[in-house]
Amino acid sequence: MRPRDEHKEYQIRQKAIELIVAEGLDGFGVNKLARSAGVSPATIYIYYKDKEELISSICVGVAEKMMTFSLQNFSPDMDFADGLRVQWRNRLEYFMQCPLDMEFIEIMRYTHFYEKVTAMLTVNFGQVLGAFMRNAEEKQQLIPLPFEVYWAVAYAPLYQLIKFHNQGNSYVNSSFKLDDKLMEQALGLVLKALKP
Amino acid sequence: MRPRDEHKEYQIRQKAIELIVAEGLDGFGVNKLARSAGVSPATIYIYYKDKEELISSICVGVAEKMMTFSLQNFSPDMDFADGLRVQWRNRLEYFMQCPLDMEFIEIMRYTHFYEKVTAMLTVNFGQVLGAFMRNAEEKQQLIPLPFEVYWAVAYAPLYQLIKFHNQGNSYVNSSFKLDDKLMEQALGLVLKALKP
DNA sequence: TTTAAATAAGCGAACGCTCACTTATCTTTG
DNA sequence: CAAAGATAAGTGAGCGTTCGCTTATTTAAA
Numbered sequence: 001m002r003p004r005d006e007h008k009e010y011q012i013r014q015k016a017i018e019l020i021v022a023e024g025l026d027g028f029g030v031n032k033l034a035r036s037a038g039v040s041p042a043t044i045y046i047y048y049k050d051k052e053e054l055i056s057s058i059c060v061g062v063a064e065k066m067m068t069f070s071l072q073n074f075s076p077d078m079d080f081a082d083g084l085r086v087q088w089r090n091r092l093e094y095f096m097q098c099p100l101d102m103e104f105i106e107i108m109r110y111t112h113f114y115e116k117v118t119a120m121l122t123v124n125f126g127q128v129l130g131a132f133m134r135n136a137e138e139k140q141q142l143i144p145l146p147f148e149v150y151w152a153v154a155y156a157p158l159y160q161l162i163k164f165h166n167q168g169n170s171y172v173n174s175s176f177k178l179d180d181k182l183m184e185q186a187l188g189l190v191l192k193a194l195k196p
Numbered sequence: 197m198r199p200r201d202e203h204k205e206y207q208i209r210q211k212a213i214e215l216i217v218a219e220g221l222d223g224f225g226v227n228k229l230a231r232s233a234g235v236s237p238a239t240i241y242i243y244y245k246d247k248e249e250l251i252s253s254i255c256v257g258v259a260e261k262m263m264t265f266s267l268q269n270f271s272p273d274m275d276f277a278d279g280l281r282v283q284w285r286n287r288l289e290y291f292m293q294c295p296l297d298m299e300f301i302e303i304m305r306y307t308h309f310y311e312k313v314t315a316m317l318t319v320n321f322g323q324v325l326g327a328f329m330r331n332a333e334e335k336q337q338l339i340p341l342p343f344e345v346y347w348a349v350a351y352a353p354l355y356q357l358i359k360f361h362n363q364g365n366s367y368v369n370s371s372f373k374l375d376d377k378l379m380e381q382a383l384g385l386v387l388k389a390l391k392p
Numbered sequence: 393t394t395t396a397a398a399t400a401a402g403c404g405a406a407c408g409c410t411c412a413c414t415t416a417t418c419t420t421t422g
Numbered sequence: 423c424a425a426a427g428a429t430a431a432g433t434g435a436g437c438g439t440t441c442g443c444t445t446a447t448t449t450a451a452a
Contacts, residue, residue: 002401002446024307026222030438040403042440051438107306110299111220118363126367148366148374149382152356153389157345160352164344167314171322172343186345193349193389197426198421204428226412236429238414247412 011037012044013058020055021103025111030054056116059108062101063117067125069094076131080141081191083132088158088187092178095162103166143196153193157186207233208240209254216251217299221307226250252312255304258297259313263321265290272327276337277387279328284354284383288374291358299362339392349389353382 015037020028030051034041048054070090074083095102108114133150136142142150164170165178211233216224226247230237244250266286270279291298304310329346332338338346360366361374 002399002448004401008402024222025220026224026307028222029436031436041438042404043402045439046401103306110303110306118365118367122365122367130368143385145381145385146378147368148357148360148372149353149378149385151366152353152360152382153385156352156356157348160348160355161344164348169314169318170344170347171318172326176344178344182342182345185341186348189339189341189345189349189389193385197424198419198428200427225410227410237412238430239428241413242427 008037008039008043009047012039012047012054013061016054016058017062017100017104020107021100025055025107055108056113059105059113060116060120062104063120065098066094066101066105067121071125071128074128074132076128077135078132080136080139080195083136084154084191084194085187087155088183091158092162092180092183099166102162106163140196142194145194150194154190157190158183161186204233204235204239205243208235208243208250209257212250212254213258213296213300216303217296221251221303251304252309255301255309256312256316258300259316261294262290262297262301263317267324270324270328272324273331274328276332276335276391279332280350280387280390281383283351284379287354288358288376288379295362298358302359336392338390341390346390350386353386354379357382 012033016028016033019033019036030044031041034044044054048057070087072086072090074086074090076083078086105117108117129151130147133142133147137144145153161178161182164176168175170176208229212224212229215229215232226240227237230240240250244253266283268282268286270282270286272279274282301313304313325347326343329338329343333340341349357374357378360372364372366372
């Protein structure tokens with residue numbers, strides 16, 4: 001039998017992400033994607049059952065890649081400040097390498113497609129980072145907190161900075177670029193908030 | 197001449213928000229909206245030039261309402277901790293009263309419709325909150341910081357908590373409800389981070 | 393080693409349906 | 423009755439999806 005053209009498979013996924021980031025989920029269509037990826041619409045249906053499964057699959061794929069990346073060089077029993085810094089650095093590095101992925105996930109976050117991502121993240125991400133938080137508490141490097149309060153203070157500021165960066169500006173500055181120095185400054189504040 | 201039926205005007209806007217929150221921007225259609233609001237599709241085109249203007253107008257309207265609400269009882273020369281608490285309380289109260297508005301804006305945030313909102317927020321929101329930040333710095337109630345770092349640490353955690361609440365769960369807990377006590381706890385941490 | 397059967401990949405064209413939007417007509421007001 | 427509101431009944435365009443067919447590759451009998 002004829003083997004799959006892996007380049008086509010890749011092109012479909014890549015162009016789908018590009019199109020959705022550029023034009024949003026509305027404005028995204030299978031025929032448009034086919035033209036953009038240089039394949040026939042029918043070919044897309046060899047790989048995916050329907051449009052729903054196409055988007056869903058890409059969504060989970062990207063989320064898995066992001067999660068794996070952000071857990072690089074990380075272990076739940078690391079020193080609290082070190083562990084949090086590794087997490088921040090990984091996320092920032094991933095974003096610098098794959099800015100489209102980040103924007104793509106942000107768009108998907110408020111669609112029903114994200115439910116599968118949440119389920120996946122809960123199993124993999126939640127376990128590891130929940131353990132990290134509990135360990136840090138035991139070592140008295142972190143104030144005892146409900147998980148959600150901890151998470152909101154520990155990670156949300158980073159995502160907001162990335163959002164400003166993606167947007168290219170903020171409410172008062174017409175141009176904004178996130179760099180290592182700014183990240184460290186924000187991380188310093190977060191650590192100050194969370195340490196006993 | 198015949199006057200407009202204001203009930204219809206309101207129904208169109210309200211149902212549009214409900215539909216977009218329920219099914220996303222894709223899956224939202226003018227015919228569907230007309231049926232849901234109990235009017236003819238053509239009636240919608242009396243109020244709005246096209247679908248684009250319809251969504252755009254609702255988007256800006258909701259954002260303006262949110263901004264006005266969140267500046268209630270607030271002044272840029274308030275004591276820093278008091279001012280930040282008022283902001284957090286206002287946002288949380290608005291969300292409790294109009295949870296759909298919040299979800300609606302979050303969906304719109306990653307579409308081209310949000311550009312107009314950003315422009316509007318920059319003018320109104322940015323001015324007031326920029327002044328608040330500068331005043332707080334002068335009074336030495338706030339560490340000197342770039343605006344974006346300040347904003348990320350000061351407000352992002354609240355939005356993340358609201359997100360968890362909307363979602364109804366987080367990465368480790370299968371059920372989560374945001375309340376006043378949790379908000380105060382998170383606000384306490386944020387203040388600890390930002391105060392000298 | 394040749395060759396043809398078998399099979400999945402891949403495609404262009406078109407299907408049925410829904411979409412955003414319009415037209416022709418009627419209704420309600422000053 | 424003039425003027426604007428409101429609508430039922432459309433319209434063509436574009437959507438997701440499928441059909442009928444071709445192409446490339448493997449397999450294995452001759």
